[in-house]
Amino acid sequence: MKILIIEDEKELLATMKSFLESERYICETANSYFAAEDCLSAFDYDIIILDLTLPGGEGLNLIKLIKERNKQAGLLIVSARNSLDDKLKGLDMGADDYITKPFHLAELNSRVRSLLRRRQFNGDNKLIFNDIMINIDSGEVFVNESLIDLTRKEYEILVYLIVNRNKVITREALAEHVWGDNISYADNFDFIYSHIKNIRKKIEIMNGRNYIQNIYGIGYKFSER
Amino acid sequence: MRLLQKTNRAYFLISLTTLIIAGVVIYFVLSFILRDNLNENLVSDIEVVKKSIEKNKVLPNYYPYIEVVEVPQQLVRPSLSIDTLIFDKAENEMVPYRQISLVTEINGKKYFIAARDTLLEKSDLLATIVIVTGLVFILLLIILYYVNRRLSMKIWQPFYKTLDELKKFSHDNPEFRLTSLSDTDEFRELNNTLDKLTQRILTDYQSLKRFTEDASHEIQTPLAVIQSKLETLMQDPELKKGQAELLSSAYSYTLKVSKLTQILLLLTKIANDQFPDKKQVNFSQLIEEKESMLADIINEKKLEIKKDISSEVFLETNLILAESLVMNLLGNAIRHCLTSTTIYIILNNNRFEITNSGTPLSVPPEKLFERFYKADKSSESHGLGLSIVNEICSVNKWEINYKYENDRHKFIVIF
Numbered sequence: 305m306k307i308l309i310i311e312d313e314k315e316l317l318a319t320m321k322s323f324l325e326s327e328r329y330i331c332e333t334a335n336s337y338f339a340a341e342d343c344l345s346a347f348d349y350d351i352i353i354l355d356l357t358l359p360g361g362e363g364l365n366l367i368k369l370i371k372e373r374n375k376q377a378g379l380l381i382v383s384a385r386n387s388l389d390d391k392l393k394g395l396d397m398g399a400d401d402y403i404t405k406p407f408h409l410a411e412l413n414s415r416v417r418s419l420l421r422r423r424q425f426n427g428d429n430k431l432i433f434n435d436i437m438i439n440i441d442s443g444e445v446f447v448n449e450s451l452i453d454l455t456r457k458e459y460e461i462l463v464y465l466i467v468n469r470n471k472v473i474t475r476e477a478l479a480e481h482v483w484g485d486n487i488s489y490a491d492n493f494d495f496i497y498s499h500i501k502n503i504r505k506k507i508e509i510m511n512g513r514n515y516i517q518n519i520y521g522i523g524y525k526f527s528e529r
Numbered sequence: 530m531r532l533l534q535k536t537n538r539a540y541f542l543i544s545l546t547t548l549i550i551a552g553v554v555i556y557f558v559l560s561f562i563l564r565d566n567l568n569e570n571l572v573s574d575i576e577v578v579k580k581s582i583e584k585n586k587v588l589p590n591y592y593p594y595i596e597v598v599e600v601p602q603q604l605v606r607p608s609l610s611i612d613t614l615i616f617d618k619a620e621n622e623m624v625p626y627r628q629i630s631l632v633t634e635i636n637g638k639k640y641f642i643a644a645r646d647t648l649l650e651k652s653d654l655l656a657t658i659v660i661v662t663g664l665v666f667i668l669l670l671i672i673l674y675y676v677n678r679r680l681s682m683k684i685w686q687p688f689y690k691t692l693d694e695l696k697k698f699s700h701d702n703p704e705f706r707l708t709s710l711s712d713t714d715e716f717r718e719l720n721n722t723l724d725k726l727t728q729r730i731l732t733d734y735q736s737l738k739r740f741t742e743d744a745s746h747e748i749q750t751p752l753a754v755i756q757s758k759l760e761t762l763m764q765d766p767e768l769k770k771g772q773a774e775l776l777s778s779a780y781s782y783t784l785k786v787s788k789l790t791q792i793l794l795l796l797t798k799i800a801n802d803q804f805p806d807k808k809q810v811n812f813s814q815l816i817e818e819k820e821s822m823l824a825d826i827i828n829e830k831k832l833e834i835k836k837d838i839s840s841e842v843f844l845e846t847n848l849i850l851a852e853s854l855v856m857n858l859l860g861n862a863i864r865h866c867l868t869s870t871t872i873y874i875i876l877n878n879n880r881f882e883i884t885n886s887g888t889p890l891s892v893p894p895e896k897l898f899e900r901f902y903k904a905d906k907s908s909e910s911h912g913l914g915l916s917i918v919n920e921i922c923s924v925n926k927w928e929i930n931y932k933y934e935n936d937r938h939k940f941i942v943i944f
Contacts, residue, residue, distance in 0.1 A: 406753030489860030
């Protein structure tokens, strides 16, 4: 899978690149409008991550170019502007998704994954981790081939954790992904813990293993220990 | 009050006082002149009577106008001019008369001669004057009203035109110019000043808008870098417990700063009226939605929510702002509510009320809506939620009130 990251902030670009590379993507980068133009005219990409505020040109103009040259690529817009205008304009012009700065790396990963899933028409829409299998299309979760019944929130948490397997996920990133901005009204994250507990219990009943580790003071990690 | 009404009122009062004073003066002058005239007539009447007695030796008697009586020789009386009342049989009432009388000697005999004439009754005089002044007053008012109206339409017309144009002024239209012209110096000056002022507002507004956007962008990018670096660092499996704690704390404060800048940007946008798209928003549905979004937090705190929500309450407003209003008020209630208590929500076409338990405020309630105000300094809240609510209410011209009753905090939005 080949990803082009267009971002003018070098440090952010480097972190995004190394994070996505650790997820086994091939990443190319462009840090200006012109560099992006060069990459786009020379190569094909599966996913393009585009920062809308670039030196040397308005990022929205690049969308047009991407739609001409890299029609099949999934386009994820990143911007510090959380103005609805830009979001709608970007989506109108053919962007597939929109993420606002600053974002959680796990969230970026999750968005890239779901974009890829949507691109692959004949690809499998199954998320598999050892004895756990999730059918993304139907929203069903199987442990050792038996269906388990998860609530909407539990399902979203589990998918997020598995997509970001072997990565430490902060409680904040998890909460924001599942509960959105509403999370800022909570005084603590205790309710996340009770959902995690339920997921573990439901997996355990079907003799599944407990892959969800607590990372002290930070959050959770879904891995095989 | 309109300008025309004000000038009319002033004219009315001035004409009224002037005419009242004039009426009083006219009354006194007129009665003085009339009396003087009457006296002269009576004096000449007496002279005529004297001559007639001298010549004809007959005493004329036209009571009550002329009265002549022969009196004893030794009687001496000065000549008198007095007002007197005489009974009038025809009208069956006492009628005032002016009387001049004297005692004089004609052909060796002494006579008392009195000449009288009716005084115009005072009340009659007064009534006449009042009626005449009243008529003049009404005539004056009518003339003033029409002249004034014509003048105000003609002279003030450029002013009203300027006013109409100014009403169309909006931040969203950078092309705005005042076009109305006038040959009146004052209006021309007013137009020029207003034109400069509006141009100034527009450029200031544009640069402020750009500044807030740029500032937010400039702050969010470094924050994004910090956040991503911290998240990368967290992946380190060798991380010790103490390091993880430091990292986690730095991380959560980074998120807080980023949230703060986003909210400040939102506040600026609301205040600048940058949420123009209005539509009919179903508040009844909105409240249910937001409540279910917060369900986990509500359950965690063991809260009960009692609702009295009229169905299908639609309000014309911006959807994002409506969501933000409901979310902030509900979130505020949940945050400050004591555990295992009840939150009451009332919604109808006139108002949205939300009540939660809690300790009384430590500061005056009007501080509640100020930016960065926090009831509890240690609280996780950013202290901007109620400022947002206040700002949203003010752009929608809704009224927000706060009350503390029976150990409960109550917020009321009146639509």
